[in-house]
Amino acid sequence: MRSHRPLTAGVLVALVVVALQALLVPLFAGPASGLAPRDLPIAVAGPPPAAAAVTQKLATEHPGAFEVSTVPDAAAADAAIRDRSVYGAIVLAGPAPEVHVASAAGPVVSGLLGQAAGPQAKVVDVVPLHSGDPRGTGFGAGFLPLAITSLLAGVLIFFVVGRRGARLTALLAYAVAAGLAGAAVLQGWLDVLPGDYLAVAGVLGLFGLAVAGAMTGLGALLDRPGLGLGAVTMFLVGNALGAVAAAPELLPQPWGAVGQALPIGAGATLLRSVAYFDGHGGAGAAIVLSAYAIMGLLLTLIGRRGTTVIKKEAAPELALAR
Structure with missing residues (x-):
C-alpha cells in the first residue's frame, strides 16, 4: 500500500501543475491577444x-x-x-x-x-519616446526586473529579519537604494528613460516599497500562505494585466482597471507619467502604490515576529532532542 503513495503524489503534483498552466495561459495570452481600443x-x-x-x-x-x-x-x-x-x-x-x-x-x-x-x-x-528607447521596448523590459527584485526583497526580509522594527528599517532602506540604483541604471547606464533623476528614483523607490512591503506584510500576517498570495496576485496577475507596454484601455474590461489597481500596472503608469509628462496623469497610480506601501508597513508592524515563527517550528525538534 505504501509503495503506491509516491506514485499517487507524483500524479497529483502533475495534475496541479497542469491545472495551473491551464489558468496561466489564458491569463497572459487572453489580454495580449485581445488588445483593442475600449473607450x-x-x-x-x-x-x-x-x-x-x-x-x-x-x-x-x-x-x-x-x-x-x-x-x-x-x-x-x-x-x-x-x-x-x-x-x-x-x-x-x-x-x-x-x-x-x-x-x-x-x-x-x-x-x-x-x-x-x-x-x-x-x-x-507631440510627446515622443526617448531617443535611447525609440521603440519603447526598453521601458517594459527594464521595469519587470524591478518587480522581481522587489518581490524577492520582501520575501528575504520576512525570512531573514526577525524583529518588526528591523523589518521596517530594511524595507525603507531597500526602497531608497532600489530607487536610486534603478534610476541610475535606466537613465545613466542604459539611457532608456528621460526625466528628472530624483523624481524617477522616487517613483521606483515607492514601487519597490509597495511590492516588498506588501510581501513582507502578508508574510507577517499569514506566514508562507501570505507570501504565496502576494506572489500570485501582485506578480503573476499584476504582470499579465499591467499593460506595461500598452495601455489599460486596450485590455478587455474590467481587466484593465484591475491591472491598474495592482502595483505593476500602477507603477508603470506613474513612471511613464513622471518621466515623460511631468507627473500629469499619475495621481491615481501614486495613491495605489502608496496604499500598498502603507498597508505593507502596517502589516509588518502588527504581524508576527520572525523569531516567534522560528521558535514554534523548532520546538518539536528541541523536545525530541531532550
Whole structure:
C-alpha cells in the first residue's frame, strides 16, 4: 500500500501543475491577444460641424472604441495630450486631417490611432519616446526586473529579519537604494528613460516599497500562505494585466482597471507619467502604490515576529532532542 503513495503524489503534483498552466495561459495570452481600443480617450480638434462629423464617423466605424471630446484647435489638443487627458487627437486643419499622438504614452496606442484616422492622415508625435528607447521596448523590459527584485526583497526580509522594527528599517532602506540604483541604471547606464533623476528614483523607490512591503506584510500576517498570495496576485496577475507596454484601455474590461489597481500596472503608469509628462496623469497610480506601501508597513508592524515563527517550528525538534 505504501509503495503506491509516491506514485499517487507524483500524479497529483502533475495534475496541479497542469491545472495551473491551464489558468496561466489564458491569463497572459487572453489580454495580449485581445488588445483593442475600449473607450480610449481621444480628442477631435476643429470647427464644430467637421468635428461632429468625425466623431460620428468614429462611433459608426469603431463602436465603443473611443471616448471622444472636442477641442477648438491643435494647440488645445496638444495640451490635452501633454496633461494625459487624452491619448491622441484628430486635428482637422488644412486639406487633410492630422493625427497628434504621444508615442511616450504607449507606441501601441499611437499606431492604433494612426490606423483609425486612415492612411492619408499626417501623424505628429507631440510627446515622443526617448531617443535611447525609440521603440519603447526598453521601458517594459527594464521595469519587470524591478518587480522581481522587489518581490524577492520582501520575501528575504520576512525570512531573514526577525524583529518588526528591523523589518521596517530594511524595507525603507531597500526602497531608497532600489530607487536610486534603478534610476541610475535606466537613465545613466542604459539611457532608456528621460526625466528628472530624483523624481524617477522616487517613483521606483515607492514601487519597490509597495511590492516588498506588501510581501513582507502578508508574510507577517499569514506566514508562507501570505507570501504565496502576494506572489500570485501582485506578480503573476499584476504582470499579465499591467499593460506595461500598452495601455489599460486596450485590455478587455474590467481587466484593465484591475491591472491598474495592482502595483505593476500602477507603477508603470506613474513612471511613464513622471518621466515623460511631468507627473500629469499619475495621481491615481501614486495613491495605489502608496496604499500598498502603507498597508505593507502596517502589516509588518502588527504581524508576527520572525523569531516567534522560528521558535514554534523548532520546538518539536528541541523536545525530541531532550
